[in-house]
Every structure is written in C-alpha cells, then in structure tokens.
Amino acid sequence: MSDQTTFEREGGAGLPEHPLPSAPEVTAVTVEQNAAAQAVAEGAMAVETTSVASVTVELGTSHFREANAAVRAALEQANTVVLTEVFAQRYLGCAMKAGKRLEIHGTPGNDLACYMDGGSVEVFGSAQDQTANTMNAGSVVVHGRSGDATGYAMRGGELLIRDDAGWRAAINMKQYGDRRPMVVIGGDAGDFLGEYMAGGVVVLMGRPGSHLASGMHGGVVYLQRAHVPSNLPQGLVACDLDAEDAKVLGGLLARYDRCFAGEVRPDGTVAAAAPLEAFVALRPASSRPYAALYAS
Amino acid sequence: MLDCRIPRYKVLRDADECIHCNLCVRECANEVHYLSKKTGALKADSMKCVNCQRCTVLCPARALAIGNWPQVDCGSAAWNLPTMADIATQSQTGGVLLASMGNPKPYHIYWEHLLLNASQVTNPSIDPLREPMETRVLLGSRPAHLRVNERARTLAEPLPPQLKLDVPILFAAMSFGSVSLNTQKALALAARELGTYFNCGEGGLHRDLEPFGEHAIVQVASGRFGVDPYYLNAGAAIEIKIGQGAKPGIGGHLPGEKINAEVSRTRMIPEGTDAISPAPHHDIYSIEDLRQLVFSLKEATGYRKPVAVKVAAVHNVAAIASGMARAGADIIVIDGFRGGTGAAPKRIRDNVGIPIELALAAVDERLRQEGIRSTVSLVASGTIRNSADVVRAVALGADAVSIGSAALVAMGCHQCGDCSSGRCNWGIATQRPDLTARLNPDQAAERVVNLVRGWNREIQEMMGGMGINAIDSLRGNRLMLRGVGLNEKELEILGVKYAGE
Structure with a gap:
C-alpha cells in the first residue's frame, strides 16, 4: 500500500486499513492531452515511474471527481504533481x-x-x-x-x-x-x-x-x-x-x-x-x- | 438578592424505615442528603434535588421517595409555578435559561393517536416464533437502475456503500463531553452485539472506541471537533450534523469545565476552553453548499462511506429533505422537537421545531411525490419510546429509527433533565471521575442490548400480526395505521385514515 491509501494518526492505535479505490477509468478523459499523465493514470508506468520527480496533469474542464481521481493516481507515481489548465475543480x-x-x-x-x-x-x-x-x-x-x-x-x-x-x-x-x-x-x-x-x-x-x-x-x-x-x-x-x-x-x-x-x-x-x-x-x-x- | 425560587421536589424520608446507612449521602452529587453538623441527624435539602431518583432506587430500606413540593400556585393557568420559577431565575441572573433532555411540554404525542392493524380472517397473521421474520435494514442510497452482467452473473456497477442493520434501530449521536466515555463505550458494545451502529456525535472518536469503528458513525458538525482524515475513515459512515431536534437553528457550547484531558484530546482543543459549535456551518449556506460538503467527505473517504445528513424537524422540512437528497446525502436523519440534548436554551427546546411524526410523514410523502424516495434512506428520531413507536415510524416512512433517550434510560437515566450541570448521579451526562465510575460499560451495554432485543421481538410480533414478514414491507405502509383523536388536517399530513374507515 502506498502512503495515499491509509490514514494513520501519529501514535494512533492500528485500524483496519482503508484503501482508496483505484483511479476510475474515466481519468483518461481528464488527461487525454497529456500522454505521460494518461499513462500514469492507467498505471502503465506504475513500476518505472515511482522515482519520477514530477508528473504533469492537465485538468481542463473535467469534473471534480475525474480530476481528483487523476490527481490521486498521479500522486501514486510522483511526489510532486503539476496541475495545468485548472478550471475550478x-x-x-x-x-x-x-x-x-x-x-x-x-x-x-x-x-x-x-x-x-x-x-x-x-x-x-x-x-x-x-x-x-x-x-x-x-x-x-x-x-x-x-x-x-x-x-x-x-x-x-x-x-x-x-x-x-x-x-x-x-x-x-x-x-x-x-x-x-x-x-x-x-x-x-x-x-x-x-x-x-x-x-x-x-x-x-x-x-x-x-x-x-x-x-x-x-x-x-x-x-x-x-x-x-x-x-x-x-x-x-x-x-x-x-x-x-x-x-x-x-x-x-x-x-x-x-x-x-x-x-x-x-x-x-x-x-x-x-x-x-x-x-x-x-x-x-x-x-x-x-x-x-x-x-x- | 433574595432568592425567590422554591424547591420543585420534596425529599420524603420514612424515618421508621431508614436504617441510617448514609448511602444516600454518598450517592448524591447534588448534596441533597447530608448529616447535620450539630446533631449528626440525616437531613435533606430539597432545594438541591433534581429528582434523578438515584437515592430512591439505591436506598436499601426503601425509605426514600421524591414528591412534589406541596406549594400550590396562585390558581392561574398562565402563572403556574414553573413559569414563576423561570422568571425568578432570570430576574436574579440575567441569563439565558438552560435546560436538558427533550421538550417536556404537553404537545400532542401523535404516536399515541396512531393505532396498528392486525390480520383477521381474510389473510393469515404470522407467528414469528415459528416463521422467519426479517428485521434487517440496509441504509444508503440506491441506484435508480441496477445494471447486471447476466453472463457473469455479477453487477456491472458497484452498489453505493450501505450500512447493514440487523435491527431497525440505531443509537443517536451523543458526543464525548456531553456524555461520559463509559456511556459511549456501552453504546459501542451494544451496537456491536446487536449488529447496529452507535454515533460518536460531534466531539471526536475517543481512541478507546476506535476498535468499534465498524459499528461507529462519525459526525461532522460546525465546530469540526476531532475531524481529520483518520477520523473520517475510522467509522462505517459519516453524519453531517446540521441541526438537532432539541435546538434547531442554534449551535452548542460545551462549557470549559467539561473539557478535561480526555475530552480535550478527543476534540483536539485545549483543556478548559469552551468548545463552541457555531449555529451554521459557514461553508453551507445553501443546498448546493451542502452538496459540496457531502462530496468533500466522499472524496476524503474514497466514496466508501455513506454520508448521512441530520436536520431538526422544522416547518419546511419536506422541501429541505428533498434538497438534501439532491445534494447527495445517502441517509437523511430527521430529529423531531422532542429529541433530547445535553444542554439547550430552554426557550428553544420548548418552542422550536415540529413533531417527528408529522415531519416524517411529510418528508416521506414529498420524496415519493418527487420520485426520489428510493434514492435515500430515511431515519427518524426524537422520542422513540418503545417498539410500537418504531413500528409506527416505519409505517410512516422511516427505514430505521435512532434512539438516544430510551438507551440512556436503559442505562439508568431517569430524565431529570439536569444534564447540563455535569452532576449526573448515574454517571451518564458527567465527566466527574467519581460519577462516571458508577456506570459499568459492560453492564450498561447488557441493559441496552436487552432493551433492543425485547423491542425487536415485539416488532416481529406486531409485524406478524399484520401478516407482514419483512420490515421492508412495512416501510411507508400507512394502511397499517389508523388515527384516533385527530382532525382532518392531521390525518392528511400523516397520510392515514381514521379508525373505522
């Protein structure tokens, strides 16, 4: 599990893990103009790209649910995610x-x-x-x-x-x-x-x-x-x-x-x-x- | 200043029966019973008595009873003793009158004007002792259509998250701070045993309750006490508290003296400061804003937790509930004006809001008219006193009910209504260690489990008598109700016929 998938409080007692769902397929809609990010969203670069310093995701006019799923997927791959064309998501x-x-x-x-x-x-x-x-x-x-x-x-x-x-x-x-x-x-x-x-x-x-x-x-x-x-x-x-x-x-x-x-x-x-x-x-x-x- | 108030109650001690064990002296946190310093005699200061009945229940000699103070009023229906006492209190303090528990005023209790049906001759009743009887309820939103992959025999789309209740009864939200941790532990233990849910209220989830997360509903109120991603994911569902039946339209002030180290840690605020819940959520000024908070919670929990929204029953509750359903609430909780509280301004408690029976019927009807009733679950609360009230609530349209006061009464509460003083002799509405130690969570849980199991058997009996074998078939089934002593408008709002029709 990556650190995005569980919620732990410092010194907190162990809780059952709460995995977030994987990014929905619709992420392709949100990032179609960005090949690298799309690959990330689809998990294609899952292994190789964990060391990538930053990933860029273009949000455009995507719905917040799709946008956030894409952002979460990108954050699985890189510690820094650059969002461009953000329109009020x-x-x-x-x-x-x-x-x-x-x-x-x-x-x-x-x-x-x-x-x-x-x-x-x-x-x-x-x-x-x-x-x-x-x-x-x-x-x-x-x-x-x-x-x-x-x-x-x-x-x-x-x-x-x-x-x-x-x-x-x-x-x-x-x-x-x-x-x-x-x-x-x-x-x-x-x-x-x-x-x-x-x-x-x-x-x-x-x-x-x-x-x-x-x-x-x-x-x-x-x-x-x-x-x-x-x-x-x-x-x-x-x-x-x-x-x-x-x-x-x-x-x-x-x-x-x-x-x-x-x-x-x-x-x-x-x-x-x-x-x-x-x-x-x-x-x-x-x-x-x-x-x-x-x-x- | 002369204190013009007189006692409400009179402590009646039977001198012949009293064995001078002094248990009453030790048990009374209000210091009603005391030993005279001069003579050593056992005395009572009736002025301090709140009628919690701790002493009368525990007195081994049955030598104690609490009576009304024998003072008569002036004979006026308007200027009776309680009215005079309120004026005395306010003229001596200039304060806002504070009160606790539910609205005690003699408004119509509509439950008592609704009678249940039973099968005779034309269809058979069912004996729940021998035949299966379903009381399981699922709470959550339901999709308008179910898409199934018929070849694989699987769902094409996952269902929205649901809460599974083995009994149609939840425990109402009561925060740590307003009640003791032992009270919450008892409810958590009972919820796990019964296959239902307790609600930690707006004061955060104490770490001792985290193991009960699968049976917890965590609450998000305007003060956002204890709310962080860990908390939001720690329970089975999240409830946004907009309002409470006992105090619609206002927030809450938990006084600093109740914020001890544990309450402080759980609420994540400093010890000794007032914990203030503002009247509104300042991020919610509209239905659209409510939708925003609902979905921020869904985003924070990966759409894996149902989100409930709780409102007080107020004049336009049907239209409000329609908006809540459209705002993405999975569960709508309506709390009627007789719902309990740890503390509320007395004038609000006694005068604001409407009865749950009318509110529930109006909401269910409105959601059905708009064709969205099946997209949300409906929970009713605010004076559910017995299993017949549960059956009536379900027949008026509720999926399930919440009980607060009834569960506390099972633990020992005698509805004295003095919760806000922090001197609860039953160890429920207090943080004083010597008092909270009086409530054993295991024993209290057993009493609550017994109560709900007893109710559930009675619900099965009543359903069986109607010829109904699943609570789903009772929901919104108003043909199972008939009114007595109601006018035409009341019957219309409740959607029931008069007895004999």
Whole structure:
C-alpha cells in the first residue's frame, strides 16, 4: 500500500486499513492531452515511474471527481504533481499526506486542500472559497487571493495568501498540542475574520472588515496598529508584541517574503511583508467568553 | 438578592424505615442528603434535588421517595409555578435559561393517536416464533437502475456503500463531553452485539472506541471537533450534523469545565476552553453548499462511506429533505422537537421545531411525490419510546429509527433533565471521575442490548400480526395505521385514515 491509501494518526492505535479505490477509468478523459499523465493514470508506468520527480496533469474542464481521481493516481507515481489548465475543480489536495506536493496553475475550486494532512499545495493564481477547510497539517501557498471561509476550522499547518481573503477567513480555527495553524493574509480581509477562533495564529497585513474576531476565545491575530478598529468587540485586547510574539510573527513575515516578495499584484502594487514594528497582537481576554451567558 | 425560587421536589424520608446507612449521602452529587453538623441527624435539602431518583432506587430500606413540593400556585393557568420559577431565575441572573433532555411540554404525542392493524380472517397473521421474520435494514442510497452482467452473473456497477442493520434501530449521536466515555463505550458494545451502529456525535472518536469503528458513525458538525482524515475513515459512515431536534437553528457550547484531558484530546482543543459549535456551518449556506460538503467527505473517504445528513424537524422540512437528497446525502436523519440534548436554551427546546411524526410523514410523502424516495434512506428520531413507536415510524416512512433517550434510560437515566450541570448521579451526562465510575460499560451495554432485543421481538410480533414478514414491507405502509383523536388536517399530513374507515 502506498502512503495515499491509509490514514494513520501519529501514535494512533492500528485500524483496519482503508484503501482508496483505484483511479476510475474515466481519468483518461481528464488527461487525454497529456500522454505521460494518461499513462500514469492507467498505471502503465506504475513500476518505472515511482522515482519520477514530477508528473504533469492537465485538468481542463473535467469534473471534480475525474480530476481528483487523476490527481490521486498521479500522486501514486510522483511526489510532486503539476496541475495545468485548472478550471475550478473542487477538493484538490483533499486529505493529501506529508511528502506529496501539488503545483496548481489556473484556478482551483472550493475546498482546496480540505482535510489536508501534511501535504504541500502551491497555487500560481487565486483560490476560491474554503481553501484549507479543516486542514490538519501541511502548507498552502496562494500567489493571489482566496475566497470566503478561507482556513475554516484549520487545526494545523500554514496558509499563506499573497493578496486579500474573503469573508469569514480563519474562523473556528483551533489548536491542540503541537498543532497550531498559521494563516498569513497579505492584503485585506473581509468581515468576521477570526470569528469563534479558538487557537492558532492569523497575520493580517491589510485592513480587517467589520466584526473582527467576534467570539474569539483562543489564539492570536496580528494586525497593524493603524488597522485596529476603534470598535473592537468586547472581550478582545490589543497589546504590544512580547518576545514570543516577535519570534512567531517575525518568522511568518519572513516566510511571506520568501514566498511572495517582489511579485506584482493585479492592482500594480508589489507584495512585501509589513515591518514587524507596525504590528500589535489581538487576543481574547478569556477562553470562556460565554461562561456567564446561561442560567439554570 | 433574595432568592425567590422554591424547591420543585420534596425529599420524603420514612424515618421508621431508614436504617441510617448514609448511602444516600454518598450517592448524591447534588448534596441533597447530608448529616447535620450539630446533631449528626440525616437531613435533606430539597432545594438541591433534581429528582434523578438515584437515592430512591439505591436506598436499601426503601425509605426514600421524591414528591412534589406541596406549594400550590396562585390558581392561574398562565402563572403556574414553573413559569414563576423561570422568571425568578432570570430576574436574579440575567441569563439565558438552560435546560436538558427533550421538550417536556404537553404537545400532542401523535404516536399515541396512531393505532396498528392486525390480520383477521381474510389473510393469515404470522407467528414469528415459528416463521422467519426479517428485521434487517440496509441504509444508503440506491441506484435508480441496477445494471447486471447476466453472463457473469455479477453487477456491472458497484452498489453505493450501505450500512447493514440487523435491527431497525440505531443509537443517536451523543458526543464525548456531553456524555461520559463509559456511556459511549456501552453504546459501542451494544451496537456491536446487536449488529447496529452507535454515533460518536460531534466531539471526536475517543481512541478507546476506535476498535468499534465498524459499528461507529462519525459526525461532522460546525465546530469540526476531532475531524481529520483518520477520523473520517475510522467509522462505517459519516453524519453531517446540521441541526438537532432539541435546538434547531442554534449551535452548542460545551462549557470549559467539561473539557478535561480526555475530552480535550478527543476534540483536539485545549483543556478548559469552551468548545463552541457555531449555529451554521459557514461553508453551507445553501443546498448546493451542502452538496459540496457531502462530496468533500466522499472524496476524503474514497466514496466508501455513506454520508448521512441530520436536520431538526422544522416547518419546511419536506422541501429541505428533498434538497438534501439532491445534494447527495445517502441517509437523511430527521430529529423531531422532542429529541433530547445535553444542554439547550430552554426557550428553544420548548418552542422550536415540529413533531417527528408529522415531519416524517411529510418528508416521506414529498420524496415519493418527487420520485426520489428510493434514492435515500430515511431515519427518524426524537422520542422513540418503545417498539410500537418504531413500528409506527416505519409505517410512516422511516427505514430505521435512532434512539438516544430510551438507551440512556436503559442505562439508568431517569430524565431529570439536569444534564447540563455535569452532576449526573448515574454517571451518564458527567465527566466527574467519581460519577462516571458508577456506570459499568459492560453492564450498561447488557441493559441496552436487552432493551433492543425485547423491542425487536415485539416488532416481529406486531409485524406478524399484520401478516407482514419483512420490515421492508412495512416501510411507508400507512394502511397499517389508523388515527384516533385527530382532525382532518392531521390525518392528511400523516397520510392515514381514521379508525373505522
């Protein structure tokens, strides 16, 4: 069994194996313009190509089910799969494990990298809604913007977005043990950024929308002092960075620059991380914001 | 501030019978029974009593009973004692009233207005003691057509994944955190023994329950607690929880004091922080979005697990269910407004949603009208109290039912409705180690197995009496039902004739 076919949690008890089905025959439809990938999808190169560094699959307008079957088949053959002509296919990188990498050219669809479990995804373009939905571990880098509910309920890994994020980014994020999700947004964020956030780190270079971090009860949002709203929701405190903040934030700003510095955005501005000194940390005053809400 | 509340119950101790063993003192986590510091006498603080009946069941001398507090109300039907008590509580706290278990209000229980048929003369009834009687149910979507390779005598296309139930009864979702791990273990053991499924709820799957994965339904709710690829693949099916009958339209707050180390590990959140499930899934604002989540779960599990979607029974439930079927749900779970909960705002529990009987009948009818009933399975829940309720639910259109409260009652729950306090004396709705230790999973499982086996025999008896030998022939068979005490509109929605017709 390859590592794509079983799901094991670190230190988890042995479970019956859950093999994923082999790629359906329809994959030929999705990759017919790419002989190498088609051969991969059909398993013709199964033995010889395990050492292939990367495989290219053209998705075109294929249905998400066919597209994902083709991607899974390609990931069986190579650790890096390059996807071209991507037209909004959903679920790319779904549950992808560590050691596997997708390079996406075009526009991936909703739920990119959902439940991803250690893999790496880089999008040379913009992503749609719910990028990194319930992602467990790994890395998503978007050379563009990302849509609504970006990073919904992320539990681990990093999500770097060069430009803006839509509404309700980084909501319901949580952390546990050594899993601490990190979301970096290079542009502005829509309303409700960090709503009900229970853990993890958000870095916002641009302006937040309204209702910033309402219901937040864990984790930290770093944003520029100049962008802290005057009507900060009750229960949140904005404070200067301490040494630990500077270390975490400094690392993420440097990571942003390594991914995006010098890239020109559609509006003509050049991507660059804001200086560390400009940021403050936004934290919840309590991990129990609604402790006094109820009576019985 | 003066506390204007008065006790609901009065502890009645028969001084002649009491042997002063003090067992009641040790057993009551609410500290109702106590020894007077001055005189050493055994006393009771009725104000703290929630009527869980732990002491009355365990008292070796049968010296204890719980009565109503003898205070009369003012005589007004509107301003009765519970109404006054709620106002007192809120005027003293400013809080949202919290309640537990199912809606206790005296709304119509339609089950009790539906009578079952039996064969007389014109067709023979069947004796299940001697003749085979099928109660096995398969849950999952069914293809519109079956393509068979006749030469090879095989299916040309694989069937969608199915759950196989030996009894038409599942255990309803109850999360670790709202109930104790021993409660979940008991349900898991019982599910394995009975050939059915338990549902771990939205709080993740504890590692002790992973060996029961073949009998587990894992739940994905808006908080996404414990959800990762391992979890999604650990059970036999996945249930998306949109709503719950006891609290339609709102989420859940598991208070920080219930998040101990084990709950924290299973939910994958820090100890002591509130576990908040937002009211909506923010990736689902429409039927199309639901389809997106259904298929993300199918992608994550290689299309090998049926995906169920659970909703509360609400006004437009029939249209909603139609959308759910079209969104790719393999199983639709409808939870009626009397369904239980570990905690819900009282006003929501008591006033929101509709009865499961009407919702189920409306959904089944709508799906049949649209020609899609056979593409999904239908599970009904929310006050299934006995085998006759199961038979009625199946006749109204359910493939199977879920039981939560009934299974808990089998384990010892006495429906006191104080789950949210975390002081469950029966070791069910609590995380306190001294209390959870009171529930032995093996013994509790045996009680649940006995209950369901007893019900299943009764179901066979009732089916046999109707001349039906397979539960498939009972499903949606409303001719087996007649209404009493119902008006024409109710009969129309339920799709049954009046008794005598």
